[in-house]
Amino acid sequence: MKALRVLNNNVVLANDETGRPVILTGRGIGFSSQQGKAVDPTLIERVFVPADDRPHDPDADQMAEALALISEEVLDAVVTALGDVGIEGRESTRPTLAIAIADHVAGALDRAARGTVIEYPLRAEVQTLYATEYAQARLLLKAINARMARQLDASEATALALHLVNAGFVSGDLSFTYTMTGVIQQMLAVVRERYGVDVSHESMNVARFITHVRYLFVRVQQHQQLTGQEATIGVGIRQHYPEATRTAQQLATIVELRLGRRLSEDEVSYLALHVARMTMEADGTAA
Structure with a gap:
């Protein structure tokens, strides 16, 4: 080179x-x-x-x-830690991730030096909705602290997890990830209130729903919504699960209001399928 x-x-x-x-x-x-x-x-x-x-x-x-x-100490700690915990390989196609995390670490260390404490209100949501990233973030935080003279507080794992989630989006700032987190919580609340079902993340179908919605947000952000399968799949889903379809349309309205993007019919149909799976799991039947 x-x-x-x-x-x-x-x-x-x-x-x-x-x-x-x-x-x-x-x-x-x-x-x-x-x-x-x-x-x-x-x-x-x-x-x-x-x-x-x-x-x-x-x-x-x-x-x-x-x-x-970024300071030599912070950059070295973050870059090395990302590799050590397996988040990034030696060659990375996501320099924005290292920049965002290193910038956050530098800011957190500065706040700590000034005695400023930040409470992360999304901690419970992050642990629930992004369990994989939160687990990675805890390992990353431990690896960063092992290389730093000054230590980050354990609460910083929440912010690091949000940066890991955000790495899947086109946007470089966390605002879209914050919005997504709130929308997923709102969608789950609708399902819980409408059907009286437990929407805890321990449920396999709830976990699948969360994963599906996360990828839905990526598609919305990248203008790549699912289309073209309506005739073969969407119609069948709507016929078999009319109540779940009505719920999915309500969820689509939430997305449109929060993001200003209308979901395609295919996206609504797949939301309906996931809603049906969650409700049938609660009833002890299979979708």
């Missing part, structure tokens, strides 16, 4: 063997690199590949600059 720009001692913007721009991090990697010269591969700890790998990609420059603004 050849260096394009040396951002600081630990961050270098380079071109790989195919000519795509990559961001390289590693202790002292910038100190020994020169523009146009090959980068010492033994100093490369992590390779970040921006999603848009065009030559001279301005996003790569901006991401490299953002990484360079």
Whole structure:
């Protein structure tokens, strides 16, 4: 790999063997690199590949600059911890994740130094709706603290989990993830109140519903809703589960009001199928 720009001692913007721009991090990697010269591969700890790998990609420059603004201690702790807990491999296509987490860690350490305490009101929701990410976040927090002179509070696992969830979306900020969390809770409340069923995450069908809705939000955000299967699948679902379909239409209205996006008929049909599964599980029947 050849260096394009040396951002600081630990961050270098380079071109790989195919000519795509990559961001390289590693202790002292910038100190020994020169523009146009090959980068010492033994100093490369992590390779970040921006999603848009065009030559001279301005996003790569901006991401490299953002990484360079983060302190050496925090960047090293976050980048190493992401690899150690298995969230990211040595080569990552999500530099925004490392940037977001490192920026959050830096802010949390600053708040702790000033004695500022933040309560995360979504802790219960995060533990329930995003159990996998929350478990990863706890491991990540432990790994980060193992490499830091100053320690983050255990409550920061909630924020880290939200960043991991947010990594699946196009948007770089957490606002969409916060909205999604509230909407999922609202949807589950509708099912609970309408059918009087337990919607705890221990239920397999509730867990499947949550997973489905999360991917639905990704499709909505990326303008890739399911379409074209209405004639074969949607009609059958509506005929077999008319009550669940009415509930799904109500859920679709919630999504439209909160996101300003109308769901396709196919998306509504699949919501109906998941609603039917949850209610039938409570009745002891199979969908």
